[in-house]
Amino acid sequence: MADWPLIAIRWALYADLGLLFGLLLFALYALTGDERERLLPLRGLTVALAVLGILLSGYGFLLSAAAMLGVGVEGVDRASAMMLLTETNVGWALLARMAVLAILGIAALTSVLRRVAGLALLTGLAAIAVASLAWSGHGAATEGPAGMVQLASDIIHLLAAAAWIGALGAFILIVSRRVQTPDTLNAAHRALASFAASGTIIVGLIIVTGLVNSYFLVGPQNALRLAESDYGRLLLIKLALFAIMLGLAAGNRFRLTPALGKAVGGDGAAAAVVRLKRSLWIEIVSGILILGLVAWLGTLPPPAS
Numbered sequence: 419m420a421d422w423p424l425i426a427i428r429w430a431l432y433a434d435l436g437l438l439f440g441l442l443l444f445a446l447y448a449l450t451g452d453e454r455e456r457l458l459p460l461r462g463l464t465v466a467l468a469v470l471g472i473l474l475s476g477y478g479f480l481l482s483a484a485a486m487l488g489v490g491v492e493g494v495d496r497a498s499a500m501m502l503l504t505e506t507n508v509g510w511a512l513l514a515r516m517a518v519l520a521i522l523g524i525a526a527l528t529s530v531l532r533r534v535a536g537l538a539l540l541t542g543l544a545a546i547a548v549a550s551l552a553w554s555g556h557g558a559a560t561e562g563p564a565g566m567v568q569l570a571s572d573i574i575h576l577l578a579a580a581a582w583i584g585a586l587g588a589f590i591l592i593v594s595r596r597v598q599t600p601d602t603l604n605a606a607h608r609a610l611a612s613f614a615a616s617g618t619i620i621v622g623l624i625i626v627t628g629l630v631n632s633y634f635l636v637g638p639q640n641a642l643r644l645a646e647s648d649y650g651r652l653l654l655i656k657l658a659l660f661a662i663m664l665g666l667a668a669g670n671r672f673r674l675t676p677a678l679g680k681a682v683g684g685d686g687a688a689a690a691v692v693r694l695k696r697s698l699w700i701e702i703v704s705g706i707l708i709l710g711l712v713a714w715l716g717t718l719p720p721p722a723s
Contacts, residue, residue, distance in 0.1 A: 421485060421717060427478040428713035432551065433706055434474060438467040438522075439544035439577070440584010446537050447616065448585070448609045454531070457592050457605060461526055464540065468523030471547060472516050479503075479512055482554075511553035518543040548580050549573045555716040556635055559723075568634045575627035578620045582663075583709070585613055585620075586702040593695050603682045603691070610675040610694075617667060624660075635720035649718045656711045659704045666701040670694065 441463060445454045454460055483494045483502050503509035522543045530536030552558060557572025558565070592606045636644070636653070644650030674694045681690040 421481070424478065424481045424485065425710075425713050425717060427474055427481060428554075428716060429710040431471065431474040431478060432709040432713055433583070434467055434471050435544070435548045435551065436576075436580035436583040436709065437587050438464065438471065438584070439541065439548045439580040440582065440586075441467075441588055442537065442541040442544050442584070443581050444585045444588040444609075444613075446534070446541050448588075448612055449605075451532070451534075453605050453609075454537075457595075457602065458588060459591075460531055464526040464531070465523050468519045468526065471519045472523075475512055475516055475519070479509075482508075507553050507558060511550040515547045515550040518546045522547070545577060548576050551576055555712075556720055557631070560634060564634070568631065571627045571630040571634075574623055575631060578623040578627065579705075579709075582617070582620050582624070583702065583705045585617070586698055586705060589613075590695065590698050590702060593691050593698070598687070598691065600682055600687075603678065603687060607675065607679045607682060610670065610678070614671050617671070621664065621667070635722055637722035640721040643721070647721055649715060649720050652711050652715055652718070656708055656715070659708050659711075663701050663704045663708075666697050666704070670697055670701070 441458070441460065445458060445460055449457065479499075479502075480491045480494055483499055484491045486502070487494060487498055503513060522540050525536070525540060525543075530540065552569055552572040555572065557569045560568050589606070589610065592602070592609065595602060632641075632653075636650070640650070644654055674690070674697055678687075678690045678694055681687045
């Protein structure tokens, strides 16, 4: 039977860290210095997401430890917790994640986000936090050279997905501002248009690493029998949601973003923003649902196991 509290915590953690890394990365490559402060509440979001990531990581560890020990959360003793933290790869990954999130949250309270080098440093720390999630899934289960390939692929897959989710979150924040001026709409249009190249790279990385992960976790021999297992059925739903995201992303790039650019400063700007916002919300909800499926899939035995 599925451990729903643990799945829910994993889901929330994937979403939290994905938004943290993705928002910082987006601000780094898609916005200029003054736009970062005008268009996104980057400092407050960074601190809040870092703190939430620490809390979710800690509680998620307690739930995992309780499940392994066969006790309730209140029954996890200090000796067992320390053993799991210091004698397992999952424990060391957790400690690294909480350390970088603490550093990131404290640093965000300073003026470091106003400098490109500082923003790049915090983005790197957030990337470490996202990468640490690979050790709590199937990506770290294989040993030897093949295991290194699988782990590296899983880390790249997580980072690419986080970059997409964070960019969507940033776009929604920008187009949802209460007061929209031609300057903010022009900035939104420019950021959306500039995301085209980055988005293509992100999607390419997701597809390639997804195929690599499927080779290890599903296996070519099981590809046509996915619907016969819980893991396979969830994977098929995940692929369907990914296809929806691709379709919406294509619509944003080739139809809604150009329409916004043409409408800026005119009577149709408000309608263009509404259409774009609706598409972005559907896209990010699909992405969040995919993260939930990833959290669930991580608790199930894959067909190739």
